Each structure stands twice: as C-alpha cells, then as structure tokens.
Amino acid sequence: MKVLKKIIGIFMSSAILIMPSVAEAKTKKIEKKHSKSISVKHKSLDKISKHSRHSKHSKKSLKVKKVSYSYGPRVYGDDLEPNRDIYKYAIGLLGTRYTFGGESINGIDCSSFVQHVFELAGYKMPRTAREQALYGYFVRRENIKPGDLLFFATYASYPSHVGIYIGNGKMIHASSRGGKVEITDINQDYYIKRFLFAKRIPANMKELVPQDSIESIEEYISENSKKEDPIAKIIKEKDGKN
Incomplete structure (x- = not known):
C-alpha cells in the first residue's frame, strides 16, 4: 500500500512539472502564428502603399497635349x-x-x-x-x-x-x-x-x-x-x- 502511494505521488509531481511546459509550448505556437499573420498583413499593406505611390507618380507624369x-x-x-x-x-x-x-x-x-x-x-x-x-x-x-x-x-x-x-x-x-x-x-x-x-x-x-x-x-x-x-x-x- 505504501509503495502504491509512493508511485502515485511521483506521477502527480511529474504531471505538475509537465503541464506548464505544454501550456507554454502551445502559447509560443499561437504567438508565432499570430506574429506570422501580422507580418503577412504588413507586407500586404506595404504592397498596397507602394502601388498607391506608383499610381500617384503615374498621374503626375501623365502629359496632356496643349491645344491653346x-x-x-x-x-x-x-x-x-x-x-x-x-x-x-x-x-x-x-x-x-x-x-x-x-x-x-x-x-x-x-x-x-x-x-x-x-x-x-x-x-x-x-x-x-x-x-x-x-x-x-x-x-x-x-x-x-x-x-x-x-x-x-x-x-x-x-x-x-x-x-x-x-x-x-x-x-x-x-x-x-x-x-x-x-x-x-x-x-x-x-x-x-x-x-x-x-x-x-x-x-x-x-x-x-x-x-x-x-x-x-x-x-x-x-x-x-x-x-x-x-x-x-x-x-x-x-x-x-x-
């Protein structure tokens, strides 16, 4: 009986130590995924911004033929x-x-x-x-x-x-x-x-x-x-x- 109690005690101690590590790993994985998503959004916004600047430049360089x-x-x-x-x-x-x-x-x-x-x-x-x-x-x-x-x-x-x-x-x-x-x-x-x-x-x-x-x-x-x-x-x- 004493042996059984000792085994159960060891198991419970291991679980307590393992659970925070698993939780921490999951948190890091979510943060990494979120960070990647934000990075992709920033790239998209940069691309749109560059396109917008290019559009403005194109309008400025557009030449209108003078008639008078x-x-x-x-x-x-x-x-x-x-x-x-x-x-x-x-x-x-x-x-x-x-x-x-x-x-x-x-x-x-x-x-x-x-x-x-x-x-x-x-x-x-x-x-x-x-x-x-x-x-x-x-x-x-x-x-x-x-x-x-x-x-x-x-x-x-x-x-x-x-x-x-x-x-x-x-x-x-x-x-x-x-x-x-x-x-x-x-x-x-x-x-x-x-x-x-x-x-x-x-x-x-x-x-x-x-x-x-x-x-x-x-x-x-x-x-x-x-x-x-x-x-x-x-x-x-x-x-x-x-």
Whole structure:
C-alpha cells in the first residue's frame, strides 16, 4: 500500500512539472502564428502603399497635349488647328468688285467678303470687321496660318479692315486700294503699320461664338501698340537692305 502511494505521488509531481511546459509550448505556437499573420498583413499593406505611390507618380507624369495657352485673362489659339477650308471659298470670290458698304456680287467690301466666305463654309458671321474681331482666338503674328483672320486699323483706330491669311506672307481680301477682291502681300509697309492682330477660328468649331468683348479687344490693342512688333522690325530691316 505504501509503495502504491509512493508511485502515485511521483506521477502527480511529474504531471505538475509537465503541464506548464505544454501550456507554454502551445502559447509560443499561437504567438508565432499570430506574429506570422501580422507580418503577412504588413507586407500586404506595404504592397498596397507602394502601388498607391506608383499610381500617384503615374498621374503626375501623365502629359496632356496643349491645344491653346492663356496669358492673363486671354486664351491664345496658336496651337489650335485652323479652318483651312475658308481659303477655298475665299478664292471663289477673287476679282469681285470692291464697293464700300457693298454686300452683293456686284460690289463687296472687306467685312462683307469675310461674311460671305464664312456663310459658304456654313458659319454665321457678323457684318462688320469690328464685330468679326470678337470671334476666334488671338494668334501671335509669327504663328499665323492659312485660314486665320487678319485685322487692320485703316480709316479708324479700331479694326476697320479684315483679310484672310492664305500663307507665304499673303492674304486675300476685298481691297479699296485695289478696287476688288485680290491677293496682297501683308509685308507691305502700309499693312505692317496698320496691323492690329490675328484671330483663328478652329477647324472643329461647330458654331461661331464670340470669344471677346469690344472692351477686351480695345485693351489688347492698347497693350500691343506700346511695343513694336518684332516681326515687323525684322521685315523693315530686311527691306532696307534690299
């Protein structure tokens, strides 16, 4: 009996020593598993964060093609595609007699000529050069292209004459000097001195809408009359050498 009690005592002592070790092992196993899970989550979050940073970088490096640019309150159309079809309709009226205030094939003036050309192209353009100057986007003289409208101050300080640029330094217009619709070199001293600005009607414009007001046009003329046109200066120097 004493022997049996001694064996039972030894067994109980061993159990007491073994149980904490087993419990500790299980705890360590759970902690290791939990730690691994947290590590995997951190890796996933790092991957998402890197992807997010890459996405932001991609957006920053995305380039948008410029079609126009602004200077102060104005939008310039140097990079817009002009309506080159205007030239084709203008040539059809070549030789038509000039008449101040005229609006028919028997006699036409500069703004009526432009109005007719745009009507043939499917656009409704106002009657006078001063009103026509409100349409389209400003284009710097060195960037003019065929189809652009050129405005001049002839008998008044505001836009009183208009022509259509056809390339190679020439325009087609109803000329009071020539007495008809003709092609003229815009680098002549007469037109260089009287040139105000150029306007572009974009090729993809469905309907003509005024882009400026008379006040903004007057402001533009006032700003640009204070400085000499660098292109005009080069032309003058070149003509002086020939």
